[in-house]
Amino acid sequence: MAxxxxxRAEDFPRWxxxxxxxxxxxxxxxxxGTMVIRPAAYAIWERMxxxxxxxIKEAEAQNAYFPLFIPESYLSREAQHVEGxxxxxxxxxxxxxxxxAEPIVVRPTSETIFGEFMAKWxxxxxxxxxxxxxWANVVRWELRPRTFxxxxxxLWQEGHTAHATEADARDYARRILHSVYEDFMVNLLAIxxxxxxxxxxxxxxxxxxTMTLEAMMGDGKALQMGTSHELGQNFAKxxxxxxxxQAGTVEHAWTTSWGSTTRMIGGLIMVHGDDSGLRLPPLLAxxxxxxxVVKAGEGVTEAAVKLRDELKAAGVRVKxxxxxxxxxxxxxxxAELQGIPVRIEVGPRDLAAGNAVVARRIDGxxxxxALADVVTEVTGALKTDQQRxxxxxxxxxxxxxxxxxxLGDAIEAAQTGWARVPWSAVGTxxxxxxxxxxVTVRCLIRPDGSVPESDEEPGVLAILARAY
Amino acid sequence: MAxxxxxRAEDFPRWxxxxxxxxxxxxxxxxxGTMVIRPAAYAIWERMxxxxxxxIKEAEAQNAYFPLFIPESYLSREAQHVEGxxxxxxxxxxxxxxxxAEPIVVRPTSETIFGEFMAKWxxxxxxxxxxxxxWANVVRWELRPRTFxxxxxxLWQEGHTAHATEADARDYARRILHSVYEDFMVNLLAIxxxxxxxxxxxxxxxxxxTMTLEAMMGDGKALQMGTSHELGQNFAKxxxxxxxxQAGTVEHAWTTSWGSTTRMIGGLIMVHGDDSGLRLPPLLAxxxxxxxVVKAGEGVTEAAVKLRDELKAAGVRVKxxxxxxxxxxxxxxxAELQGIPVRIEVGPRDLAAGNAVVARRIDGxxxxxALADVVTEVTGALKTDQQRxxxxxxxxxxxxxxxxxxLGDAIEAAQTGWARVPWSAVGTxxxxxxxxxxVTVRCLIRPDGSVPESDEEPGVLAILARAY
Numbered sequence: 001m002a003x004x005x006x007x008r009a010e011d012f013p014r015w016x017x018x019x020x021x022x023x024x025x026x027x028x029x030x031x032x033g034t035m036v037i038r039p040a041a042y043a044i045w046e047r048m049x050x051x052x053x054x055x056i057k058e059a060e061a062q063n064a065y066f067p068l069f070i071p072e073s074y075l076s077r078e079a080q081h082v083e084g085x086x087x088x089x090x091x092x093x094x095x096x097x098x099x100x101a102e103p104i105v106v107r108p109t110s111e112t113i114f115g116e117f118m119a120k121w122x123x124x125x126x127x128x129x130x131x132x133x134x135w136a137n138v139v140r141w142e143l144r145p146r147t148f149x150x151x152x153x154x155l156w157q158e159g160h161t162a163h164a165t166e167a168d169a170r171d172y173a174r175r176i177l178h179s180v181y182e183d184f185m186v187n188l189l190a191i192x193x194x195x196x197x198x199x200x201x202x203x204x205x206x207x208x209x210t211m212t213l214e215a216m217m218g219d220g221k222a223l224q225m226g227t228s229h230e231l232g233q234n235f236a237k238x239x240x241x242x243x244x245x246q247a248g249t250v251e252h253a254w255t256t257s258w259g260s261t262t263r264m265i266g267g268l269i270m271v272h273g274d275d276s277g278l279r280l281p282p283l284l285a286x287x288x289x290x291x292x293v294v295k296a297g298e299g300v301t302e303a304a305v306k307l308r309d310e311l312k313a314a315g316v317r318v319k320x321x322x323x324x325x326x327x328x329x330x331x332x333x334x335a336e337l338q339g340i341p342v343r344i345e346v347g348p349r350d351l352a353a354g355n356a357v358v359a360r361r362i363d364g365x366x367x368x369x370a371l372a373d374v375v376t377e378v379t380g381a382l383k384t385d386q387q388r389x390x391x392x393x394x395x396x397x398x399x400x401x402x403x404x405x406x407l408g409d410a411i412e413a414a415q416t417g418w419a420r421v422p423w424s425a426v427g428t429x430x431x432x433x434x435x436x437x438x439v440t441v442r443c444l445i446r447p448d449g450s451v452p453e454s455d456e457e458p459g460v461l462a463i464l465a466r467a468y
Numbered sequence: 469m470a471x472x473x474x475x476r477a478e479d480f481p482r483w484x485x486x487x488x489x490x491x492x493x494x495x496x497x498x499x500x501g502t503m504v505i506r507p508a509a510y511a512i513w514e515r516m517x518x519x520x521x522x523x524i525k526e527a528e529a530q531n532a533y534f535p536l537f538i539p540e541s542y543l544s545r546e547a548q549h550v551e552g553x554x555x556x557x558x559x560x561x562x563x564x565x566x567x568x569a570e571p572i573v574v575r576p577t578s579e580t581i582f583g584e585f586m587a588k589w590x591x592x593x594x595x596x597x598x599x600x601x602x603w604a605n606v607v608r609w610e611l612r613p614r615t616f617x618x619x620x621x622x623l624w625q626e627g628h629t630a631h632a633t634e635a636d637a638r639d640y641a642r643r644i645l646h647s648v649y650e651d652f653m654v655n656l657l658a659i660x661x662x663x664x665x666x667x668x669x670x671x672x673x674x675x676x677x678t679m680t681l682e683a684m685m686g687d688g689k690a691l692q693m694g695t696s697h698e699l700g701q702n703f704a705k706x707x708x709x710x711x712x713x714q715a716g717t718v719e720h721a722w723t724t725s726w727g728s729t730t731r732m733i734g735g736l737i738m739v740h741g742d743d744s745g746l747r748l749p750p751l752l753a754x755x756x757x758x759x760x761v762v763k764a765g766e767g768v769t770e771a772a773v774k775l776r777d778e779l780k781a782a783g784v785r786v787k788x789x790x791x792x793x794x795x796x797x798x799x800x801x802x803a804e805l806q807g808i809p810v811r812i813e814v815g816p817r818d819l820a821a822g823n824a825v826v827a828r829r830i831d832g833x834x835x836x837x838a839l840a841d842v843v844t845e846v847t848g849a850l851k852t853d854q855q856r857x858x859x860x861x862x863x864x865x866x867x868x869x870x871x872x873x874x875l876g877d878a879i880e881a882a883q884t885g886w887a888r889v890p891w892s893a894v895g896t897x898x899x900x901x902x903x904x905x906x907v908t909v910r911c912l913i914r915p916d917g918s919v920p921e922s923d924e925e926p927g928v929l930a931i932l933a934r935a936y
Binding site: 029031037038043065069074094103116120 | 498499504505506507510511513530531532533535539554555556558562571572574584588605609620623
């Protein structure tokens with residue numbers, strides 16, 4: 001078969017861009033760093049949104065929508081926050097044909113404007129916790145844009161919550177980390193993420209604690225797939241988010257924020273993609289099975305339609321491709337590029353023997369299956385292949401993660417994968433040294449894999465890697 | 469009962485703003501004309517989106533996402549378009565800490581950027597029709613903002629399609645008008661809209677034909693609930709959207725665009741609201757039935773939970789309000805403000821008689837219902853009251869619409885409702901005269917209610933009204 005993409009082993013970043021173009025997932029927008037998300041990728045995002053949104057609602061947060069435009073003065077109220085975001089801001093200075101008295105910032109994130117309204121809405125302890133989320137676009141001016149991974153505008157959900165106590169805020173930030181993000185990423189995306197704690201140097205601007213979910217990409221690098229922050233009372237003090245306690249005293253609330261973005265689409269490609277294109281986890285795939293009329297012939301379309309209806313009735317998201325006027329090879333290549341988990345090929349020859357051919361995207365295997373068994377075969381394949389993708393990503397991560405004892409060994413190991421090293425052997429100085437070599441501390445974890453309560457806990461391990 | 473809102477008869481605009489505030493639907497944002505959509509209203513928007521999106525997909529359009537930022541130069545390529553939108557633009561001049569070489573416009577609508585990419589993606593007639601839609605935020609600088617109705621930023625869906633022929637484009641614009649918008653508005657929102665044709669003076673900037681759906685508000689004014697435009701070859705020529713025909717010639721495509729916005733929430737309030745608050749059509753309502761523990765007592769919570777579970781099992785969107793520590797009256801007022809179609813009140817006294825009280829929001833009736841009959845009673849009420857809301861809105865419109873023969877009579881009738889008058893008695897000069905008196909031609913219709921193919925068709929009627 002002709003080579004469709006630059007092979008991953010030859011040039012991973014180019015393979016990534018090739019795949020996005022050939023699978024018609026996205027185009028670069030006219031303004032530097034922006035992207036057009038094409039239907040093939042947007043359908044994936046819609047399924048991500050639906051699955052995440054259900055989990056967010058399960059965590060009792062309510063959706064709302066806050067304005068895109070934030071007065072520039074809001075950003076300045078939290079010192080670390082404005083310092084972190086200033087270099088990335090897009091600023092509206094003219095509107096309605098006039099110069100504005102105060103410049104307006106296009107939201108890079110919405111802690112400040114949520115803070116302003118939380119202060120208005122919260123009166124007493126009865127109003128807490130206040131659990132909000134929004135699905136929105138945000139803008140951060142990117143100097144080195146890369147489709148899905150770092151774009152000037154991206155789509156995301158951002159949760160913002162206020163709580164009566166530090167413990168409540170801490171528990172909620174962890175609940176989101178595990179029961180929303182980790183559960184979604186592992187079980188829907190089939191990506192084995194590592195939840196961990198960011199070092200002080202890697203924290204969100206304004207947070208007292210940033211937790212992350214790190215995934216290993218196909219080239220051994222790391223990608224941050226989502227974050228959940230404890231903001232302490234920093235924003236509550238800056239925006240005067242107070243409540244009257246049961247005892248009648250006025251107290252500052254404790255807030256959290258947490259986000260996940262269209263960057264996850266990039267992660268999905270780099271974790272599951274192969275040299276033929278994307279491989280979509282069946283539970284996520286907008287189209288799980290594509291029935292393909294190989295070529296016209298007696299009873300072929302009828303058989304294909306019947307299979308389509310049977311699969312649909314069995315709850316499979318199925319599409320019929322009966323464009324017999326387009327060469328079958330080209331259509332098969334497209335289906336592989338798009339990562340459709342299962343193809344069912346219906347042609348005159350197989351049909352004469354009472355069969356269709358079931359092709360599995362995960363490993364390219366093809367086998368003839370009696371028409372009466374297609375539904376069972378396909379539903380079985382979808383279930384099995386979801387698990388196999390997760391297993392395979394986990395196996396790669398285990399293979400490419402090494403335990404070392406020194407900073408030097410960690411930096412070396414990070415050239416091809418992840419290094420797990422005692423944080424006491426790295427420390428803030430070691431972190432700076434690693435950063436100078438394009439290696440970062442992705443997160444801190446406990447030896448049992450759980451998330452540490454502080455950087456200083458004895459025995460804490462650091463994961464070092466190169467990252468996107 | 470204490471007066472909760474300014475009565476509609478006393479001051480309709482103030483009633484509207486009161487309702488939005490008291491029902492916690494929205495707040496004004498800090499930047500002039502922007503709004504914060506609070507969870508109570510956002511939940512309505514989510515249900516609108518889901519119902520519309522299903523119809524849009526049924527019409528074979530695919531969702532995508534295009535950038536928020538558009539180079540200023542794009543707008544200028546279609547002369548009428550730039551002229552129409554220039555006064556409303558918000559312009560980014562600085563980003564990433566620097567002044568930009570070319571100013572960037574925050575999208576007021578996306579015909580131009582869709583046009584740019586349609587030109588890249590369309591090659592031959594095989595690529596047509598290209599049917600795209602996006603859910604997004606847009607910005608139009610508003611001088612006289614009003615929550616939901618005219619806001620500087622609003623949420624919407626905008627469809628953009630390209631077709632091989634003028635007839636294909638015309639048919640598709642009409643298909644969207646009727647099978648997406650009209651069907652959704654009538655059957656979900658219970659709003660009897662009038663589909664019609666805009667006059668030349670009221671057309672979208674750049675369109676060759678704008679079709680609209682007009683609804684009568686509770687005060688007799690009109691609101692444009694959605695629009696569907698034929699753009700002719702205007703954008704195809706400006707952005708060079710061409711295709712190779714089956715005959716091998718290179719042709720310009722014909723495009724359409726169509727949109728509906730968060731303004732529909734304002735329409736919903738003004739059509740169905742009464743002096744106690746919003747009344748939500750049951751099919752739309754995020755919460756269809758609220759079970760309320762009137763006050764604590766033996767077996768009360770258990771009975772309420774049992775009813776909740778039974779209603780849930782019957783497919784009703786139900787919420788249990790067991791906050792017995794908050795006065796029942798206050799909670800009932802809140803449920804009425806929010807427009808929840810049915811309340812089921814469970815208290816010790818009724819329970820002793822084996823009953824709960826079912827209260828219907830539509831008319832405030834309350835009746836004791838045996839516990840075993842509650843599910844049947846509620847599901848029946850939801851079905852009936854959906855229809856009753858539609859009937860009642862239709863009755864109001866019929867009552868307040870008068871048929872007249874002259875422009876003068878039409879302008880007078882438009883002070884309290886709608887006037888239906890032969891378009892030949894108005895014309896472009898008459899339209900200008902009416903506009904000078906704050907009355908507009910909402911749309912042109914045929915005597916049988918269908919949408920005219922041109923302004924010049926004999927017998928065409930104009931609907932004149934004051935409008936939001």
